[in-house]
Amino acid sequence: MDPVRNPFAPGAGQRPPELAGRDKEVGAFEVVLERVARGRPERSLVLTGLRGVGKTVLLGELRSMAVKRGWGAGKVEARPDADLRRPLSAALHRAIRDLAVRHRAPDRVEAILGILKAFALRAAPDGAKLRDRWQPGIDVPAAQGRADSGDIEIDLVELFTDVAELAQDVGTGVALLIDEMQDLKPDDISALCAACHELSQLGAPLVVVGAGLPHLPAVLSASKSYSERLFRYVRIDRLSREDADRAVLAPVEREDAGITDEALDALFDASGGYPYFIQAYGKAAWDAAPADPITAMDVSVAAPEADAELAVGFFGSRYERATPAEREYLRAMAELTDGKDAGVNTAQVADHLGRKPSSLSPARDSLIKKGLVYSAERGQIAFTVPHFGRFLLGREE
Numbered sequence: 172m173d174p175v176r177n178p179f180a181p182g183a184g185q186r187p188p189e190l191a192g193r194d195k196e197v198g199a200f201e202v203v204l205e206r207v208a209r210g211r212p213e214r215s216l217v218l219t220g221l222r223g224v225g226k227t228v229l230l231g232e233l234r235s236m237a238v239k240r241g242w243g244a245g246k247v248e249a250r251p252d253a254d255l256r257r258p259l260s261a262a263l264h265r266a267i268r269d270l271a272v273r274h275r276a277p278d279r280v281e282a283i284l285g286i287l288k289a290f291a292l293r294a295a296p297d298g299a300k301l302r303d304r305w306q307p308g309i310d311v312p313a314a315q316g317r318a319d320s321g322d323i324e325i326d327l328v329e330l331f332t333d334v335a336e337l338a339q340d341v342g343t344g345v346a347l348l349i350d351e352m353q354d355l356k357p358d359d360i361s362a363l364c365a366a367c368h369e370l371s372q373l374g375a376p377l378v379v380v381g382a383g384l385p386h387l388p389a390v391l392s393a394s395k396s397y398s399e400r401l402f403r404y405v406r407i408d409r410l411s412r413e414d415a416d417r418a419v420l421a422p423v424e425r426e427d428a429g430i431t432d433e434a435l436d437a438l439f440d441a442s443g444g445y446p447y448f449i450q451a452y453g454k455a456a457w458d459a460a461p462a463d464p465i466t467a468m469d470v471s472v473a474a475p476e477a478d479a480e481l482a483v484g485f486f487g488s489r490y491e492r493a494t495p496a497e498r499e500y501l502r503a504m505a506e507l508t509d510g511k512d513a514g515v516n517t518a519q520v521a522d523h524l525g526r527k528p529s530s531l532s533p534a535r536d537s538l539i540k541k542g543l544v545y546s547a548e549r550g551q552i553a554f555t556v557p558h559f560g561r562f563l564l565g566r567e568e
Contacts, residue, residue, distance in 0.1 A: 172460045178422030179454035191421065191446070192414030193229055196405055200233050200380075204240055207344045207376045214400075215367050215379040217352070219387050220407035221512075222542075222556045223447035223485070226382040229407065230348045233380055237346035243269040243338055246348040251540060255323070255359035259347075260291035260307050263334055266345050273341045283337045285314035290330050293321050324362040331366045335375035344376030352381035353390050354542070364395035371401065384555050386545040409444035409557070418449050423457075429464030437470040441477070443512075445557045447485065452477045486562040492541055499524065500534045501543065504552065505560035512560070514553035 190197075196218070206213040218226050230246065237244040245262025249255070264287060271280045291307035313319070318330040338345045349355075355363070363379065370377050381387070381402070391398040410418060416435050423430050438456065442448035455473035456465050493501060503523045507515045517535065521528040535552065538544045545555050554560060 172428065172457050172463065172465070174458050176426050177454055177457045178426050179450050179457055181450075190225065190228060190232055191418035192410040193225070193232075193407075196229060196407070197232065197236070199405070200236060203378060204237060204242065204344070204346075207378050208240070208242075208342065210339075210374050210376070212371060212374055213378065214371070214403045216381070217387060217391070217402040217404050218380070218382040218407050219385050219404060221385065221445075221554075223445045224407045224409060224557075225446040226407050227350055228446075230350055230380065230382050234346065234348050237344075238269060241273060241341070241343045242346050243267060243334075243343070244346040244348065246350065249349060249351045249354040251354045251542075252356070253354075254294060255355060255363075256291060256294040257307075259327075260287060260294070262347060263287055263330070263345075264307065264309060266347070267334065267337065270338055270341060270343070270345070273343070274337070276340070279337065279340065281311045282314070283333055284309050284311045286317045286330060286333050289313040289315065289317065289319035290326050293319055293326065323358055324365045327362045327366040328369045331370055331377055332373065332375060335370060335373075335377035338376050344378065347377065347379050349379065349381045350383075351542075352383040353387045354383075357394060360390060360394040364391060364398050364401060367401045368395075368397065384542060384545050385547055385553075386539075389546075410446060410449070411444065412439060415439050415442065415444045415449060418446065419453055422453075423465070431464055431466050433467035434465045434470050437467045441470065441474055443557060448481070448558070451481055451485075455480070482562065482566075486556065486559060489541075489543055489556060489559075490563075490566075493538065493543060494534075496534045497538050497541075497543075500531060500538060501554075501559075502563055504544070504554065505563040508560050510561040510564040512554065512557055514547065514551045517550055517552050520552070 200216065203213050203216060218229060220226055234244045234246055243266030245266040247258045247262045267280065267283060267287065274280050288307055288309040288311060291309065292313055317333070318326040320326055334345055367379055388404055391402065419430060419435060419438055434456065438449065438452055441452045452470065452474065455477035456470045459473035460466070460469040490498070500520060503520045504515050507519055507523055518528055521531055524531070535544070539546065542555055544552050546552055
């Protein structure tokens with residue numbers, strides 16, 4: 172098959188395979204957009220799931236939906252130990268520019284931009300020299316006395332309220348999308364919850380859509396006890412067999428090509444229904460197929476190439492971030508689960524390694540912070556990356 176036409180290559184096709192099976196989530200967001208735009212109360216949305224299930228791609232689709240309806244939309248990717256002000260300022264700047272196209276009062280837009288600039292300038296630590304201060308690239312004077320107190324919770328409530336009112340002027344709303352939400356600092360998480368609570372009280376047209384690992388609801392709950400009332404949690408999981416087949420068939424058929432039922436069986440077995448893996452094995456199978464249609468033999472021949480690529484780019488890049496002590500912990504988890512995607516008791520890990528549980532706490536906590544494992548409930552731990560245990564057991568030390 173022509174590799175140039177490969178529909179599984181990153182960026183290929185009109186609708187990425189990762190979105191197959193997400194019609195329910197897309198439809199639910201349509202309802203959110205409509206309700207918020209009409210001033211009706213609606214909770215913000217939080218998507219949770221393992222890595223490789225397509226959360227980031229789904230966020231991109233939701234952002235596109237908001238923009239098509241005339242909303243302002245901006246996206247943030249949270250990073251561990253990084254403050255929220257700077258990336259949030261850039262995201263809301265983008266959203267305000269989206270709204271400015273429809274707004275008939277330039278002075279009003281500039282006033283909100285001035286408030287945003289004041290908020291952004293507080294990202295510089297107190298006493299920082301002028302050359303060390305970050306400039307947000309907003310070409311209006313910074314406002315004073317609004318969203319510039321330095322207290323992130325106070326400032327975020329004021330900023331969100333003002334930006335939402337700007338959207339209300341043009342009869343739409345603002346969507347703020349936050350990826351890797353579990354990596355936000357505790358103070359920023361708390362401020363975000365407080366701002367969402369204020370917005371819900373006011374019925375303001377600004378909705379937050381967060382995405383993160385399975386333990387994100389616990390992170391939010393630990394920050395604010397009322398967070399469970401602020402967000403609607405949606406678990407994003409691997410695809411059903413029907414949706415996984417559709418994720419393969421749709422791009423193949425767009426290229427006027429075919430694939431046998433046996434090949435679909437083989438792709439599902441290899442990928443486990445995880446969208447990222449479907450794309451990886453599908454791409455390799457397309458390149459390996461000498462003729463149309465793609466066969467089970469093509470999938471078998473291509474699998475080692477896909478495995479090698481995943482071992483470096485998907486699994487290996489994460490494994491390399493772990494220290495020797497953390498790798499020992501990960502290996503023990505893999506051995507206890509026989510490489511399956513299953514949780515394990517932390518006491519079992521300690522017994523397996525012949526160590527006291529307390530001595531392993533630093534390694535476990537660091538792995539959670541690095542996003543390699545998560546704790547769904549007290550005393551339990553699991554990989555955030557599907558098939559990671561299988562990768563570890565097949566890796567030569």
